[in-house]
Amino acid sequence: MPECLPFCAWRYNPEKVKIEEVVAPPYDIVSEKEIEEFKKKSPYNIFHLELPEDYNKAKELLENWKRSKVLIRDEFPTIYFYELEFIYQEKTFIRKGFILLVKLSPFEEGKILPHEKTYPKVTTDRFELLKATQFQFSQIFALYEDPQLKTIKNVNTKHKELLYEIKQKNETHRLYKIFDKEFIKELLKFLKNRNFYIADGHHRYETALKFREYMENIYGRDPYKDYNYTTIYICPIEDENLLMFPTHRVYYFENSEEVIKKFFQFAKIKKSLEIDKNYNFNHFFEKASCEWAILFGKEIKVFTLKEEIFEAIKKEDSLFSEIPLYNFLQILEKILNIKEEDLKEKGKVKFISQKDELIEEVKKGALGVVFPFISPVILKKVAQAKKLMPHKCTYFYPKILTGLILNEVSGKSLKYNENFYE
Template sequence: MPKIIPFNGIRYNSKNISNYICPPYDVISPSQKKELLGRSIYNAVKIELPENYSSAKENFDKWKGEGCLLKEKLPSLYLYEQSFKYKGKKYIRTGFFALLKTEKLGKSIFPHEKTHSGPKIDRFNLLKVTKINTSPIFCLFSDKKNIFYSISNRIKEKKPTSIAKLSETSEKVWAINDMKIINILKKMLDNNKILIADGHHRYETFYKFTKGGYVLTFLSPFNDRGLLILPTHRLLKDITKKEIKNISKYFKTSKDWDFKFYFKKCFIDVKTAKKNKDIPIKYLHSTILKNKEVNYTKDEREAVEKVDSGEFAVAVILKPMDIKDLEFVVKKKILLPQKSTYFYPKVSTGVVFNELD
């Protein structure tokens, strides 16, 4: 069964951490990195996406020495809330940080996407040099009895330990060192199945490095009202006439579409055949996208513009994955193609660090 423990987290010595936290490494562009560095010389991007691995370790140790980073006196869990808007609708996603014992995937902790080797090598090297969990794994758990919901509501009545106001989110953190509450949350995960929502590379890297150690993890329930999954659209440089004909072989046109194929100035809305029992995104990759070089974008408008400009031959526009489909993935132990889900927003880096003993 999944096992979590509290930890003496290392946090910024400031109530307002807006200028110190950053997104995880895989979504930081060069221009955004420059902007983050301009906010503060202590911004977590220096640890998360450093110029070199040794500089990350040097900066972290220096910041601790200067008192910019402080270690929690008592073992704690950390309630974490992100408020944000998407298409005019307000969302509040809530979960908590803990240390999760890593294990071979497929027992009580499950992946849902395939991974690339490149990011794993990079994260392994950073971990090897720094001995720090810079950004957390993001996991989902089942909470049908609403145990977490009840506890989090009570904790939110208190003043937060730290806050942040960012361009896309407002964030709050509460340190929890009450062992009664901690034990309830630990027991809540008994006989649970944990799904890695984001951070597959970090999980695999940490498991390889520690051979079963405890990794910094953000856990949120499947039924959290603020859980938002966005699609990542596909782009192909080329597509043959035979492959275009195969679209009608594998899919049927439908207003109730699973995908939209976009050719220059032309959308084709399609749905997978009823007899196909695969998750649509998996079926797409096993047919039309099989053995193809695929590029990705989260912006539908950008996908269309890239086809219209001639940079790409076709775009495949996806729908957001339903949370029920994701729960089905866990139940059936299905592994989806890379970038099948995008949990928005990303969990910030620097809210709390975990230093390996």
């Protein structure tokens, strides 16, 4: 099972920067325009490293920031506690989790389990950046099983020290350093026999595996070297504060009306109404696996699969038939005779999580597709079956911030952590 360790993170020096100006959301959920806006906020914004002009420039900046103490390293190994307070539909949630080192394990070993497909082009870009800087600027997000939520309930004020508190819109991010050694040992002991299910960061995890192989060619195989590990943000899959949204689609077709007409071979309309951004789209759906809504022009059409079509899909793959996106793509790809990944390569599809952004694209002439919510339990079932959901099937909300914790993987020894191994 995965071995978890405390570590000495690199992080921003609050005496040198305003922390709210240097952190950012994950790079893959922001637009090019937003990326530039974040870079303009501060010459030390994390996107200057995460999304640099070139890889060597990132390395140069990183070394400058370390020398000038913009970035500082914690002296003693610890585990970081991340508290994310947010409002969704007028209700307050507080999601709690930990950031720690996790020993890398190939997916086929069944210790760390993926749930969705990846694109090689993205992994190549991330690998070249990691090779140049030998730093991880953001964390993989994974889930673990803790039905009684013992791990997060046991954290109290005597265990932790507040490092940062950042308010953004309706979110408050708090990062703590856990200094209680006995608590850390108990947490590591609890996690020792548990699988991790990757929620976000499949490309980053594959990049870390590739980087380990690269470093082993230089330093050889040494279990104590830092490149055997990666930083992961983990939280319990059973936590009701863990919100897993669907990822909606926007398609850019020349003949959207013709495409919609072809859906009637496979599905029927349950209801039709005018687009209104105030709708809670999830209220449209009753049988989640069989339904989706198409937005085009000024109208929303809620479709439900014909029973015989759903039964045929279910017969072919009963597990995947529980996923509305999978069922939708089975139909769309038959209609268009093209895979969604090929549409992505052609710039014909965009993945969107926020309904306001989707409606704006529809106003410009695109065809939008909205999907129902599904339970995080389906992610676990798919991962345990060693299957992969369609790309961008899920969207965990909210995202943790990039730049709060940085991790060095330059071939240094982690032997100072040896007393935490048991």
